[in-house]
Amino acid sequence: MLLATVNGCHLDANLVGKAMKKIKLDGLCLLFLENIGNLICPAEFPLGAKARVVVISTTEGPWSVRKHPHMFLGAKIVVINKTDLAAAMEVSVDALAADVRKLKPDIQVIPTSCRTGAGIDDVAAALLVV
């Protein structure tokens, strides 16, 4: 389902609650709520999800984690995508992962590349045990 917040910069639990009434939930074991927009506004609005998964990519540059600390403080899993472009971007995946763990040491960090498929199985496995 495509989301429309009508210029709003994030989802909130109220919107999710309304949407849940319109979705047929029987038979679903996993429901993804993909939030809108940036890494600042949505940080302060828990949606009732069991786990927050934050996806960043190497093309966002080396400071993505420390520029948006609140979003990561509330995360259980952080996916660092586009690792195939890390060298071209001169971005260290290990340094990004270290930044995440500096904010909270028990966040699971999973490097992935959707282009090559690397790490995708790890994300699936992590989601099944949250």
Place this chain on the structure above:
Amino acid sequence: MHEFSIASGIVETVLASAETHGVRKIVEVRMLVGELTCVAAEQLKFCFSAITKDTALEDAALEIDTSDAAVLCPHCNYEGPPKYWEGAQSAAFLPTLECPTCGRAAEPIAGHDCAIKSIKYVRDTDRADAELSTA
């Protein structure tokens, strides 16, 4: 700009409370906002003033107090201020959830407040200030 939706929530709540209590003029709303939230006080005040025109909240002051962050470590039972990340290229030190004593993951126990604490209003009968405490 999530401050707009927070300001809308505050205004709706306060106006509903004013209506319940028969209050027509509110002079001050006092809030508590935690260090671990991403709520910018100046933006919140701007949004508040913009949406209160022609309501019982017009010209009311929005005062914002800040609550400090605190963490509890489930591993070593440390309880107190968080460890701050210095030198993160940030103008302010960033609070983290790394335990200051054992270095493992701690949980936040304070600093997430975003709450209306009190409302000052003018009573219709004697025009004296009164206070409604919601704490």
